[in-house]
Amino acid sequence: MADFDWPWEYNFPPFFTLQxxxxxxxxxxxxxxxxxxxxxxxxxxxxxxxNEDSPLFCNNALKRRLPxxxxxxxxxxxxxxxxxxxxxxxxxxxxxYWHTLDEWAKIIYDWSQRTGQxxxxxxxxxxxxxxxxxxxxxxxxxxxxVLKALKLLEEQGKCELMLFxxxxxxxxx
Amino acid sequence: xxxxxxxxxxLAEDEQFVSKDKAIKLYDGxxxxxxEDGEVVLTTHRLFWGRPGEIARGSTTLCLQLxxxxxxDEEVASSFVFGKKKRLxxxxxxxxxxxxxxxxxxxxxxFVKLSxxxxxxxAFMQAIRGTLEARIWxxxxxxxxxxxxxxxxxxxxxxxxxxxxGIERAIEAKQKATDDSIAIxxxxxxxxxxxxxxxxxxxxxxxxxxRERKGEISEDETVQFKSYLMSMGIDDPVTRESxxxxxxxxxxxxxxxxxxxxxxxxxxxxxxxxxxxYCRVNRARGLELLSPEDLLNACKFLDGPIKxxxxxxxxxxxxxxxxxxxxxxxxxxxxxxxxKSLSVEDLAKILGISILLSKEHLLAAERLGIVCRDESIExxxxxxxxxxx
Numbered sequence: 001m002a003d004f005d006w007p008w009e010y011n012f013p014p015f016f017t018l019q020x021x022x023x024x025x026x027x028x029x030x031x032x033x034x035x036x037x038x039x040x041x042x043x044x045x046x047x048x049x050x051n052e053d054s055p056l057f058c059n060n061a062l063k064r065r066l067p068x069x070x071x072x073x074x075x076x077x078x079x080x081x082x083x084x085x086x087x088x089x090x091x092x093x094x095x096x097y098w099h100t101l102d103e104w105a106k107i108i109y110d111w112s113q114r115t116g117q118x119x120x121x122x123x124x125x126x127x128x129x130x131x132x133x134x135x136x137x138x139x140x141x142x143x144x145x146v147l148k149a150l151k152l153l154e155e156q157g158k159c160e161l162m163l164f165x166x167x168x169x170x171x172x173x
Numbered sequence: 174x175x176x177x178x179x180x181x182x183x184l185a186e187d188e189q190f191v192s193k194d195k196a197i198k199l200y201d202g203x204x205x206x207x208x209e210d211g212e213v214v215l216t217t218h219r220l221f222w223g224r225p226g227e228i229a230r231g232s233t234t235l236c237l238q239l240x241x242x243x244x245x246d247e248e249v250a251s252s253f254v255f256g257k258k259k260r261l262x263x264x265x266x267x268x269x270x271x272x273x274x275x276x277x278x279x280x281x282x283x284f285v286k287l288s289x290x291x292x293x294x295x296a297f298m299q300a301i302r303g304t305l306e307a308r309i310w311x312x313x314x315x316x317x318x319x320x321x322x323x324x325x326x327x328x329x330x331x332x333x334x335x336x337x338x339g340i341e342r343a344i345e346a347k348q349k350a351t352d353d354s355i356a357i358x359x360x361x362x363x364x365x366x367x368x369x370x371x372x373x374x375x376x377x378x379x380x381x382x383x384r385e386r387k388g389e390i391s392e393d394e395t396v397q398f399k400s401y402l403m404s405m406g407i408d409d410p411v412t413r414e415s416x417x418x419x420x421x422x423x424x425x426x427x428x429x430x431x432x433x434x435x436x437x438x439x440x441x442x443x444x445x446x447x448x449x450x451y452c453r454v455n456r457a458r459g460l461e462l463l464s465p466e467d468l469l470n471a472c473k474f475l476d477g478p479i480k481x482x483x484x485x486x487x488x489x490x491x492x493x494x495x496x497x498x499x500x501x502x503x504x505x506x507x508x509x510x511x512x513k514s515l516s517v518e519d520l521a522k523i524l525g526i527s528i529l530l531s532k533e534h535l536l537a538a539e540r541l542g543i544v545c546r547d548e549s550i551e552x553x554x555x556x557x558x559x560x561x562x
Contacts (some may be wrong), residue, residue: 014546016549
């Protein structure tokens, strides 16, 4: 995996302190927002544990780590822009979406139209890991994320989710 | 009886009347005498016997110097006619030289008796006992006691060192010593206050000399001298006593603080913490010290070139009206920029201000978005705000 391209802020110590000045903090959180999304896209991951000292939150070379309330602020900022959602009530486990679910839904639907899958049924595994999706952004995307995106499409009347024995299928319209 | 003298019944200069009794008969030893039904008068120095009215007229009467009496006894006489009555026996010492002539020149008896027709008045007996114990006739400079025996006068007074009495006396002595030293200490304080007055007058005379000799000493020296004078004191501190209302007091106090602190304030960069102001003001006042509350209240009345300012953190400072937060913040920003990052202590050192002020400056710069903070286990540091560029 190619080295991640850290932004300059990552090497700026105040980046790891939640700034009390509102304007500064907004700017800081925006940078964190972008960084987190890019980092997770780079790693192709979507689950995040706030208490885990991942390289994202800890710059060991700088000896700085974002404190818990800072991490929570970052995640809440991501949630605000639709790029993350908490998985538990204590808000320690999060799902990160480097595209918002709306965007994902649109990307997947466009792909299905483009590849002529209308009115045919495919499994969710086929969408995220199938031969047809190689090279697409959602290839190897977390299946939970794909499912959430498809649920959005279903609400819009663009597909129908079906329950199989052990996995789920979808029919695009 | 031969110890009695003829003397005029008249009090000597330091002699005082003590008591008297009536209807008294004198005995020489056990023998009755012709001196019956007389009056006796006891003074601090002598005992007079005279016929009724004689003593009151001040005529010559029989008189016994009390110094002759060495002891008292009582005797109870009983008879069928009179019933029981007490007599007083005065035991006498041998004749002393220089005795004035008296009613009886020779006598073998060494005591006399006083006997009243109805006994002796108990109050009189009590008085004669007390007077004998007091020995007032021994006090020198006493006319009638001039021939008092010197040996008695010089009887050594034995100092008691033991027992409860001794302990009490020691405690008393200690208390007295403490009292004395406190008195001396207060004398010192008075001296100090007097000296302070002198200091003020010296400072006044120096300042007037500076005014006279303008030009003879260099400008620099003048300035320095003036600053010394400022530190030396205010010659007329505003005190609470001279005001009837608190508001008036605080207002004039505020005026004085303003006058006094203006120059140091400019030197300090236009802002001083209240603690600094408190020290400066009280040093200048010398003895009429201000309480922190009074200072704070006075500062609330400040108007004019200096004002009281409370930071969001609660810290209070006096600052010049001309002092602009944005200008300071910009300056602080420049310092931070130069050094890449600064802690509160670093900035305090660079600007020569107190830590409290340094922190307030940095927080102000942070509020304006000029610097941003870095809190870590190494402490709080401030960086140029690169986020907003």
